Amino acid sequence: MTDPLVQLEQLTIRFDDRVAVDHVNLTVSRGDIVTIIGPNGAGKTTLIKAILGLQKATTGRIRVTPGLVVGYVPQHLSLETTLPLSVRRFMALTGRNATDCEKALERTGVRHLLNASIHHLSGGERQRLLLARALARQPDLLVLDEPAQGVDINGQAALYELIRELRDELHCGVIMISHDLHLVMAATDHVICLNQHVCCSGYPADISTDPAFVETFGQRVAESLAVYHHHHNHRHNLHGDVVPAGSHQGGCQHDHG
Template structure:
């Protein structure tokens, strides 16, 4: 196996002596999709901020591969309501050439919004804009904090499908936080259940049986996930509406999924 893009060894973060994250070990390689789940206050955002270097660690070490390029997608876009700012200008603030900015917007399905005011974008369009901003430098590691926040259920499926496609195209690693447990089980390779420390981790098909997972999320959630299946027989457009597969084929960025829930 190749060297990890990032490795956390015995990482702890404390605020005013209070533990936010305790003794976490984690390695992310190219091709990985890790999803961090856990209750509110579990330290999920603190952990990924430590991973990308936005938060100092109190204990332990964070090792990043030399020259590592990280694309970071925060929970939401915070812009002063009275500040006029269009999509093209926001992308230009990345310092990358206009052609690269336009290419990233096209890849996330919002190239047609280049001249639109950010304040007029829908929740899903804003999340795709943040993703495009993270992609413009072609990252080795894509880090996403609640990437589907403010997006409806069908739009979430499309967004997670796009993240998997980008992982394949860029051969990058992905680590993200999510509360959308059913979609996570379909969209991720490995799951980390965090409640300040790592309660359990593993493949999605196995983790719902872990006693620590059941203690954190309850029997009803664990049972529903244990029989969850995800197949592909229709598509969603960028607004989350279902379209036929034939109709979706010309659209390079459609998300294919069928929700076969039992």
């Protein structure tokens, strides 16, 4: 069995009298894709910040494997619009050499934007740039906060498929926060439903029938997830265009039934 990269033990985080995260246990090992779902205000981002070392636990423990390298993809990239910044210069801020940066951009399908302004990128291009920045670090653990934010439906499917491919190539662990329930169920290995505490957790195929999941998201959502299937017969690139199966332009082979 692979040793855990990150292990949370009875993690509790309070802000004054408000409990943001309540006695959460979580283990992520190499090869895992763990997705955290839950309503707004459930403590998902607070939990991620604790894993990143940006938020101190009130009680409980966070165990991290020694020397762990984390690649983080934030939900938003906030930049001053008057600040000129090219993709090349943005990647240079990682401190990695130019070759590593260009390889990461190539793998996420946006190397052709090397000299483009960040301010002119589409939502999908920007998310792939953020993923490339994380990838350049050769991470043991990828942490992604709403990685498909601002991306259209075909681009979302392509992005989630790319994350799975990177997990396989790097043999890293992945922790995601996502609201894209249908796509997440097809792209993850383990789901945790969080509402301050862990309401339920398990394999995607099982989670939609859990009473706690139904109570949190509603019967209609649970039923729609139960009949959702994800078959593979073609790909979309980051623009949503169909590309040949097997292409590494970044895409998801799928047919929704």
